[in-house]
Amino acid sequence: MRNRLLPLLVASLPCLISVEAREPVRDLKDIQTLESKVAAISAKVLPATVALLSERTGSSGSGVIVSEDGLVLTAAHVIQGAESILVVFPDGKQVQGKVLGANYSRDMAMVKIQDKGRWPFAKTGNSKNLDAGDWVVALGHSAGFDAARTPPVRFGRVISKGPGNFLTTDCTLIGGDSGGPLFDLDGNIVAIHSSIGKSLSNNNHTGIDGFREDWERMLAGETWGSLSLNPFANPEMPVLGIGMAMMRGVRGVIVESVVQGSPAAAAGVRTGDVIRVIDGSEVRDGRELLQILAKRQAGDEVKLGVRRDRGDIEMKVKLKRRSELFE
């Protein structure tokens, strides 16, 4: 067993080092340090992790308070169809919340507690700089509010980034956790729970940076976007604006067409070009190209390595939202 795993360990040494730079677990002492952080965060953020119940739709999700006057961040599908929502604290105390705005494409929404008070709240952090291997802590009212227990704490790490503003962790989630907070080891909110796949390592969260970008619009009560569990159909998906073709024996993605006014057109990509490298990673086929793009966001600049007329050229492309191009 050990022997078989050893080569894998050696092969991944460069990655290991980058992980270690963040939060190493080289020995028991490192794990103990990790534990003390997780325990401290859990106790601190628990009072700000609320359940959101809609009497109208009969749904039950979670949310997290981010300001003393009771602004709550949650997932858009939690407040879907509701104008007001019951905000329930871990100790059962319940107050009324007003649904503000939502961006369904990013599964983000805001709720404001209507009662006056000084509410427990958590601070927001950053999500864009998260990477596979970063430790995170998840809370949420799993399976709905349960008066007999506090919202369960789960510990894990980022497994994969994307699509777009989303990220995937191995903090196991279940129905009712939706809208609940994901924290980094400083106790800052880095994402909000959104969906799960079958694998225990497939728990998806919408990044806090997306909230920051859409903050004012949501606060003002604006609702937009569409909920899509298919990342490639998501209106926020970053695109180059090309049609792709594949040919046996050709490594890379053949540009079959270029959409007018697209980022690819602006950068000078032409029909017949073969995209072989994106940001230093080799691209073997269209699927891989989409996979890499899904980890970027609209507004990001990517570097394309393109084969044209037996020569290699490099181009910089600033990505746009799918909806900017195809609507």
Add this chain to the structure above:
Amino acid sequence: MNKSILTVFGLLLLHGVTTADDDIPLLRPEERRAVEAQTEEFQRSIAPVLKEAANSAVRVWSGKRRLAYGTVIGDGKKILTKWSEVAGAGPDLVVEGAGGEAMPAVIAGVYEDNDLAILETNGTALTPVRWSKVVPPLGTFLAAPQPNGRLAAFGVVSVPERNLRETDSAFLGVIGSMDFDGPGVRIESIAPDSGAAAAGLRPGQIILKVGDRAISGLLELRNSLVGRAPGSRVNVRVKTGADENDVEVLLGNRPDLPSYPGDRLSTMERMGGPISKVRDSFTSAIQSDMRPRPEQIGGPVVDLKGRVIGITLARSDRTRSFIMPAAAVEKLLLTAPRDPALAKVRQEDEMAALPVRRAAMPNRVPDGGGAERLRQHLSEMQRLMEFMREEMENLEPER
């Protein structure tokens, strides 16, 4: 596509969950490598705390079938294990110790309430476990060893110790009105023979306080009873018209009402692998996010100092496992177990007894024949490899 959103609906929704692809669609090779290396590093670093407890962990077999783990207690010839997993075993029940020695065993006693059984062996004495009195707080790291000293499961304290048996919780006997906005709870009806009935509470009255605590609504009313014992008395501030007065109520036991998780939630509970047959209603349980497999239940659980803080009771669902704290185990062991000939296995819910429904076909739009088929094959192979990797990780020697 292959995901499921996480709100819980009170209604039974029969659609909306597809559990087709279980791979992570955007996982890049470099991400997979980083995470795998980290897992390996973590398992190596935590190994020292497992060592002592692993000596008291055993595997329980029925012939060639792995049933459960067990924890060595008493004189080293008694094993505590999970009753529902060993109940159906024949005369070929075998206990395998940390050193690989196999000993025939018989079921000597059963604690039905917590789904535990005591096995007795007549072989050499194994190392009995040393229980710790430590009560691990929220967020504490917990680890369950395999008998060979490797890590079986890791998790944190998700929820500190509590009693999961509904009938042990205090019951007021008030059914609140759903269409009352508060503050307080308007009484819709009173449960017959309840403390509320005996105290003379009536429909239409508004409950403002329980003890010293102001009640904002139904959920807080329920929460205000947590930590109060059936049989104890509590003052309830009641408003009748414009009058307010205190009424003393003798709390009863919550009646045993079956609850169904709903089809949608029930599907999610099973997303991520097999779960224990008996997985709820334990009288003393720490909730953890650790992920032992059902046949790894019954062994010791340690903290980062290697202290045995309890034993695993069940893998309950995708997000939960339950651990019985050491103090509760010790207390239980002072009571007389039931004769296994008379003991029953709890039938928890009919849902669990049913075969898991086949997942809906992926609702993917077919696009481009051959390429799509190839993509599908690749994704299936990836899934297979994932499965094999998991199996390898949990690899335990065949006997």
